[in-house]
Amino acid sequence: MSIPFLDLQAINQRQADALKAAFARVLESGWYILGKEVQQFEADFAQYCGSQHAIGVSNGLDALHLILRGYGIGAGDEVIVPSNTYIATWLAVTYAGATPVPVEPVEATYNLDPARIEAAITPRTRAIMAVHLYGQPADMDPILAIAAKHGLKVIEDAAQAHGAYYKGRRVGTLGDAAGFSFYPGKNLGALGDAGAVTTNDPVLAEQVRVLLNYGSRTKYVNEVQGYNCRLDELQAALLGAKLNLLDADNARRRAIAARYLAGLQGLPLQLPSVPEGMEPVWHLFVVRHAQRNQLQARLQAAGVGTVIHYPTPPHLQPAYAELSIARGQLPIAERIHEEVLSLPMGPHLSDADVDAVIAAVRAAL
Numbered sequence: 001m002s003i004p005f006l007d008l009q010a011i012n013q014r015q016a017d018a019l020k021a022a023f024a025r026v027l028e029s030g031w032y033i034l035g036k037e038v039q040q041f042e043a044d045f046a047q048y049c050g051s052q053h054a055i056g057v058s059n060g061l062d063a064l065h066l067i068l069r070g071y072g073i074g075a076g077d078e079v080i081v082p083s084n085t086y087i088a089t090w091l092a093v094t095y096a097g098a099t100p101v102p103v104e105p106v107e108a109t110y111n112l113d114p115a116r117i118e119a120a121i122t123p124r125t126r127a128i129m130a131v132h133l134y135g136q137p138a139d140m141d142p143i144l145a146i147a148a149k150h151g152l153k154v155i156e157d158a159a160q161a162h163g164a165y166y167k168g169r170r171v172g173t174l175g176d177a178a179g180f181s182f183y184p185g186k187n188l189g190a191l192g193d194a195g196a197v198t199t200n201d202p203v204l205a206e207q208v209r210v211l212l213n214y215g216s217r218t219k220y221v222n223e224v225q226g227y228n229c230r231l232d233e234l235q236a237a238l239l240g241a242k243l244n245l246l247d248a249d250n251a252r253r254r255a256i257a258a259r260y261l262a263g264l265q266g267l268p269l270q271l272p273s274v275p276e277g278m279e280p281v282w283h284l285f286v287v288r289h290a291q292r293n294q295l296q297a298r299l300q301a302a303g304v305g306t307v308i309h310y311p312t313p314p315h316l317q318p319a320y321a322e323l324s325i326a327r328g329q330l331p332i333a334e335r336i337h338e339e340v341l342s343l344p345m346g347p348h349l350s351d352a353d354v355d356a357v358i359a360a361v362r363a364a365l
C-alpha cells in the first residue's frame with residue numbers, strides 16, 4: 001500500500017480534455033499577456049468569491065505585496081501578522097519595506113488570536129494581515145472590530161482557503177482586500193505560478209492594476225515605479241477550467257475530513273476543531289502529537305505520505321534573524337511547529353485510501 005500526500009498528476013488528469021482545450025485556445029489566439037483569458041478569469045473568480053473586483057497576478061506573494069503597496073504601506077510602517085503561518089505572509093510585509101509584528105494564534109484553530117492583537121498595536125501599525133490557515137477562516141469579526149477602532153486595514157491571506165465561508169460570507173470579501181495563491185498544490189491550483197487580489201475597494205483595485213504592469217495605465221506612460229506581476233493568459237485559461245471543479249473538490253475534501261474526524265476519534269491525537277460559523281475548505285488536514293517525528297516515520301514505513309506545515313516558524317528562520325525575535329518569545333507558534341503533521345488530503349483520495357490512512361495512524365499510536 002502506498003498513499004501519497006498529494007497527487008497533482010491524478011488531480012489534473014481528471015480534466016485533461018478541458019485543460020488541453022484551454023491550451024489550444026491560447027496557442028491559437030496568438031495573444032499571451034493581458035488579454036481576454038485573464039479578463040474572463042477575473043470576472044469568474046470575482047463572481048465565485050462575491051467580490052466586486054478580482055485582479056489576476058503572478059503568484060500569492062505578489063498579490064499580498066501589491067495590496068500593501070497599493071495602500072501605501074511601506075518603510076516605517078508595521079503590519080500585524082500571525083506568528084503561526086507560512087513565511088510568505090511575512091515576506092510580503094518585508095518586501096513592501098514594512099515590519100511584521102507577530103501575534104500568537106488560538107491553539108485550537110491555529111489562527112490569529114483576536115484577544116492578543118490590541119497589545120501589539122503601536123502608532124506605526126497600518127494593517128492586520130489575517131491568514132485563513134489550513135483552509136479554515138480566521139475569526140474575522142473581532143479582527144474587523146479592532147481594525148475599525150484603530151483605523152487599520154484588514155488584509156486576508158486567503159492562499160489556503162479558496163471557497164471557505166465565515167458566518168455565511170466567503171473569504172476574499174471579509175476585509176479590505178485579499179490575496180490568493182494558485183500555486184499548483186492549492187485548492188485551486190494552476191499548472192505553474194499564479195495568484196489574484198480580490199477587493200470591493202475600487203481605488204485599491206486600480207492601484208493594483210497599475211502596479212502589476214510596470215506602474216503603467218497607458219503604454220509607455222509610467223506613473224509609479226511598478227512591477228511585472230502579470231498573470232499569463234495561459235494560466236488564466238487553465239484556471240478557468242479548474243474553477244468549474246472547485247466547489248465539487250472542496251465538497252470532497254469536506255467528506256474526507258469528516259471521515260478522518262470520525263475514524264480518528266478517541267486517540268491520543270489532537271484533531272482539527274471547527275468553531276461555530278466556520279466552513280473550512282480543508283486545504284490541509286492537520287493533526288498534532290507530542291511525538292510528531294516518530295508518528296511521521298511510522299506512517300512513512302506504512303506507506304502513508306505526510307508533510308509538516310511548517311517545521312520552522314518564520315521568526316526562527318535565518319531570513320528573519322534581523323528581527324531578533326529569540327526562541328521562546330512566541331511559544332505557541334514554536335510548539336505548534338514542533339507537533340503538527342498533515343495527513344494526505346485532496347480530491348484524488350478514495351474512501352479506501354482514507355480508511356487505510358486511518359488504520360495506519362491507529363496502528364502507529
Ligand SMILES: *Cc1c(COP(=O)(O)O)cnc(C)c1O
Nearest residue numbers: 059060061086088089159181183
Ligand atoms: C502558498 C501561500 C502563499 C504564497 O503563495 P505563492 O503563490 O506560492 O506565492 C502565501 N501565504 C500562504 C498562507 C500560503 O499558503
